[in-house]
Amino acid sequence: MPPLTLRRKLAILSDAAKYDASCASSGTEKRNSAGKGGIGSTEGSGICHSYAPDGRCISLLKILLTNFCVYDCIYCVNRSSSNVQRARFSVEEVVGLTLDFYKRNYIEGLFLSSGIIRSPDYTMEELVRVARSLREDHQFAGYIHLKVIPNAAPELLAEAGRWADRLSTNIEMPTDIALETLAPEKRPSEIRTAMARVRGKLDEAAPEAKTKTRTAKPKWAPAGQSTQMIIGADGANDGAILNRAAGLYSGYKLRRVYYSAFSPIPDASSRLPLRPPPLMREHRLYQADWLIRFYGFDVPEIVAGGEDGLLDLAIDPKLAWALKHRERFPVDVNRADRDMLLRVPGLGTRSVDRIIATRRHHSLRLDDVARIAGSIDKVRPFIEALDWTPGGLTDHQRLRAKLTPAPEQLALF
Amino acid sequence: MIAVRLQSLNDFDEWRGKARQLLAAGLSPENVAWRIPGEANGLFEGGDAMLPEAAGPIGSVPRQFIELAQTAINHADPARFDLLYRVLWRLQEVPQLLLNAADKDNSTLTLMASAVRRDSHKMKAFVRFKAITDDTGFERFAAWFEPEHYSLELTAPFFARRFDGMVWAIVTPYRSVYWDTQTLVFAEGGRRTDVPEVDAVEEDWRTYFSSIFNPARLKISAMKSEMPVKYWRNLPEAELIAPLVRGARQAEQQMIERAASQPPSRHVKQTEKYAQAAEAQSEITSLADARAAVQGCRRCPLYEHATQAVFGEGPEHAQVMFVGEQPGDQEDLAGQPFIGPAGKVLDAAVEKVGIDRSRVYVTNAVKHFKFEPRGKRRIHNKPDAGEIQACKFWLNLEIGFVKPKVIVALGATAAHSLLGRTATISKLRGAPITMEDGTVLFVTNHPSYLLRIPDPERKALEREKFEQDLVLVRDAIAALEACH
Numbered sequence: 001m002p003p004l005t006l007r008r009k010l011a012i013l014s015d016a017a018k019y020d021a022s023c024a025s026s027g028t029e030k031r032n033s034a035g036k037g038g039i040g041s042t043e044g045s046g047i048c049h050s051y052a053p054d055g056r057c058i059s060l061l062k063i064l065l066t067n068f069c070v071y072d073c074i075y076c077v078n079r080s081s082s083n084v085q086r087a088r089f090s091v092e093e094v095v096g097l098t099l100d101f102y103k104r105n106y107i108e109g110l111f112l113s114s115g116i117i118r119s120p121d122y123t124m125e126e127l128v129r130v131a132r133s134l135r136e137d138h139q140f141a142g143y144i145h146l147k148v149i150p151n152a153a154p155e156l157l158a159e160a161g162r163w164a165d166r167l168s169t170n171i172e173m174p175t176d177i178a179l180e181t182l183a184p185e186k187r188p189s190e191i192r193t194a195m196a197r198v199r200g201k202l203d204e205a206a207p208e209a210k211t212k213t214r215t216a217k218p219k220w221a222p223a224g225q226s227t228q229m230i231i232g233a234d235g236a237n238d239g240a241i242l243n244r245a246a247g248l249y250s251g252y253k254l255r256r257v258y259y260s261a262f263s264p265i266p267d268a269s270s271r272l273p274l275r276p277p278p279l280m281r282e283h284r285l286y287q288a289d290w291l292i293r294f295y296g297f298d299v300p301e302i303v304a305g306g307e308d309g310l311l312d313l314a315i316d317p318k319l320a321w322a323l324k325h326r327e328r329f330p331v332d333v334n335r336a337d338r339d340m341l342l343r344v345p346g347l348g349t350r351s352v353d354r355i356i357a358t359r360r361h362h363s364l365r366l367d368d369v370a371r372i373a374g375s376i377d378k379v380r381p382f383i384e385a386l387d388w389t390p391g392g393l394t395d396h397q398r399l400r401a402k403l404t405p406a407p408e409q410l411a412l413f
Numbered sequence: 414m415i416a417v418r419l420q421s422l423n424d425f426d427e428w429r430g431k432a433r434q435l436l437a438a439g440l441s442p443e444n445v446a447w448r449i450p451g452e453a454n455g456l457f458e459g460g461d462a463m464l465p466e467a468a469g470p471i472g473s474v475p476r477q478f479i480e481l482a483q484t485a486i487n488h489a490d491p492a493r494f495d496l497l498y499r500v501l502w503r504l505q506e507v508p509q510l511l512l513n514a515a516d517k518d519n520s521t522l523t524l525m526a527s528a529v530r531r532d533s534h535k536m537k538a539f540v541r542f543k544a545i546t547d548d549t550g551f552e553r554f555a556a557w558f559e560p561e562h563y564s565l566e567l568t569a570p571f572f573a574r575r576f577d578g579m580v581w582a583i584v585t586p587y588r589s590v591y592w593d594t595q596t597l598v599f600a601e602g603g604r605r606t607d608v609p610e611v612d613a614v615e616e617d618w619r620t621y622f623s624s625i626f627n628p629a630r631l632k633i634s635a636m637k638s639e640m641p642v643k644y645w646r647n648l649p650e651a652e653l654i655a656p657l658v659r660g661a662r663q664a665e666q667q668m669i670e671r672a673a674s675q676p677p678s679r680h681v682k683q684t685e686k687y688a689q690a691a692e693a694q695s696e697i698t699s700l701a702d703a704r705a706a707v708q709g710c711r712r713c714p715l716y717e718h719a720t721q722a723v724f725g726e727g728p729e730h731a732q733v734m735f736v737g738e739q740p741g742d743q744e745d746l747a748g749q750p751f752i753g754p755a756g757k758v759l760d761a762a763v764e765k766v767g768i769d770r771s772r773v774y775v776t777n778a779v780k781h782f783k784f785e786p787r788g789k790r791r792i793h794n795k796p797d798a799g800e801i802q803a804c805k806f807w808l809n810l811e812i813g814f815v816k817p818k819v820i821v822a823l824g825a826t827a828a829h830s831l832l833g834r835t836a837t838i839s840k841l842r843g844a845p846i847t848m849e850d851g852t853v854l855f856v857t858n859h860p861s862y863l864l865r866i867p868d869p870e871r872k873a874l875e876r877e878k879f880e881q882d883l884v885l886v887r888d889a890i891a892a893l894e895a896c897h
């Protein structure tokens with residue numbers, strides 16, 4: 001067989017990477033190449049350089065070093081029993097592609113993952129070599145995200161964090177049982193141990209809050225760590241998923257848990273649900289996750305907004321919660337505390353902050369709230385303002401129906 | 414009515430100079446019209462010549478206004494100068510104006526500024542450089558971009574910071590900017606044809622774009638809202654969007670229909686290797702076996718959220734074994750028992766009473782950390798009787814392999830585990846209990862109990878009692894050694 005062209009490899013190894021959702025380029029330190037002659041910068045919040053027709057942002061060159069793999073995880077295209085075409089990049093090829101794309105402003109950096117070949121250490125070492133070469137040989141200051149290979153030596157992990165902005169180890173499944181059934185070679189405790197090690201290094205690198213003499217510690221994975229969980233390949237309900245996430249957030253200080261609706265893969269095992277991915281469920285889980293992290297909700301509250309451990313797919317989780325707790329509404333926008341304002345459907349953290357800032361100067365009317373919130377329909381039944389009280393609206397039987405958006409028509413193209 | 418002519422479309426300093434003069438002359442916004450280059454004056458409008466000489470000082474404005482105005486002045490709306498002047502005028506009367514998010518002028522200005530910021534952000538994202546390589550192989554880069562507002566000046570420094578070592582230019586219809594690795598130089602606008610049409614890497618980029626797209630997740634409106642169609646004509650990948658969308662349903666169907674085929678022979682060989690390896694390690698005949706096997710324990714539900722099982726540590730044939738409750742947060746992360754604050758208390762006490770720490774084996778009654786997640790922390794939870802009972806299996810193995818002469822139960826959970834029933838420390842401490850197999854059991858508090866006492870006096874008292882218990886342990890070990 002003739003050797004594959006670089007372009008063909010790129011096609012195979014980016015196709016193989018497209019199921020991983022944990023791809024963003026935000027939340028790292030600020031740095032740039034100014035005055036250094038290299039290329040690359042990160043400004044804290046990432047930039048999406050393009051969007052695929054799946055609506056997902058393309059900010060990084062997301063590829064696998066190789067899609068050969070000794071493991072046989074049923075849900076994965078690259079599992080050893082699958083007959084997809086295999087390819088492998090050299091370290092230099094990945095470095096070259098990253099720089100070429102970056103210089104044309106196509107990307108914000110690199111997200112490199114890999115099938116496991118030979119041994120975890122060997123595979124991790126290869127990933128580390130790419131990152132090291134970008135940083136040391138090419139003064140590349142862009143974003144780098146490396147996948148952690150569970151069970152790789154702690155020294156390799158330590159080095160990976162020196163070069164990478166973010167490290168991630170995928171938990172993959174909401175329960176250990178599902179993981180072991182679908183990924184027979186993976187040990188959940190090894191995955192969690194890898195996360196624990198990353199957390200340990202992150203804690204070490206964190207500046208100590210109390211000490212005045214801020215001796216600059218060497219930077220280590222400034223964008224922290226993340227993980228991905230596949231949704232809908234097993235039978236776990238949303239409660240189990242969110243509980244799992246809560247355990248991971250609290251244990252390993254993750255920046256993000258990415259939820260990835262299981263999508264059919266070519267050459268898939270018959271043990272998998274081969275149907276379109278549950279995108280709405282994925283969306284609701286992200287919303288729930290958000291409410292838990294930034295709005296002071298806890299997992300049981302969110303789950304109670306739906307039925308039988310599943311989130312309501314028709315409406316967002318905050319609205320679902322509010323409709324089940326109408327006794328806590330209406331909330332007076334001119335008096336209520338921040339925590340309660342955050343629980344009003346349709347008000348985000350920014351709107352709440354602006355409401356609080358504005359009401360120091362004058363009392364808010366419904367119009368004012370509308371201007372601040374951008375839209376008032378969802379908010380109106382749950383608030384009181386200077387010139388507005390919802391009367392019976394809050395308790396109206398058909399409120400749910402009124403606030404449920406009509407099913408979206410698929411756009412013709 | 415006076416018409417003020419500006420030389421530039423978006424020069425804040427120029428506008429500020431003129432606005433100051435108007436303000437100083439007390440000209441209210443209704444009496445001022447702003448004109449940009451090329452725009453004709455209306456009838457009955459006086460020209461620049463009528464601009465009054467600046468007279469006297471004018472009031473100060475909040476810094477927030479300067480920042481807002483510097484951004485909003487790049488907006489394409491011809492009404493921007495007017496609005497800016499009106500806000501400036503009103504700020505003289507109401508210095509708090511910008512804090513009132515409900516004010517119409519204020520919110521329009523804010524919206525304008527965010528539209529400009531968004532446009533600038535899109536420029537950062539959607540500029541596509543094309544390489545021009547000369548005979549020596551040196552690469553220069555150029556891009557054609559059509560911003561919606563006048564946002565090049567605002568955005569160029571970003572490109573300078575990012576592409577420091579590159580020579581590049583960005584050409585827009587109203588202005589161009591060049592970077593020679595040292596300075597940014599602005600010049601007049603240009604045309605699309607000033608920039609090369611294609612780039613050698615573009616085809617790779619398109620390959621990437623189409624391969625990274627998952628046809629099973631089609632979400633066209635999400636794409637369009639983030640990547641508005643108006644930017645598409647200068648994105649090399651955009652031409653792929655329509656065909657990818659059209660083929661998506663079919664591609665998805667194909668993925669679903671392409672069911673599993675016969676696995677390749679490489680896979681079959683690998684599977685056999687794993688099966689053999691798994692079989693080889695299923696029996697537990699040593700402490701090391703037990704240590705490995707406990708990682709796969711499913712005897713109770715605690716394994717699911719803890720990081721790992723934390724097995725005991727110490728010499729294989731220690732004389733004395735300390736049994737605690739369960740690993741805590743730190744122990745769970747590190748995989749080692751007694752490395753947190755409670756471990757420090759224990760170590761100090763052991764050393765103080767003169768027990769040789771290097772001959773001690775420490776472990777826990779329950780091997781997995783039980784906790785309640787709360788934000789970014791995990792709150793310790795007590796193991797229940799079922800968990801203690803389930804985990805006794807591992808403790809028994811440890812006792813069986815280590816064969817300690819003396820066991821010390823630290824706290825109620827450990828005592829419960831070792832005695833098989835709920836136990837009260839205060840009743841059991843102070844006297845040895847001889848177990849069925851002849852080992853001597855002492856019961857005392859868990860060192861973390863000492864850490865939780867707020868009152869210093871009581872704390873000292875309890876610490877003393879704890880050390881007294883350890884003295885008994887020390888003496889028991891000595892006595893046992895003397896027998897030999």
Ligand code: SF4
Pocket residue numbers: 707710711712713714715716722779780781800803804805807
């Ligand atoms: S706590 Fe003990 S019994 Fe429960 S899973 Fe862990 S090792 Fe097994």
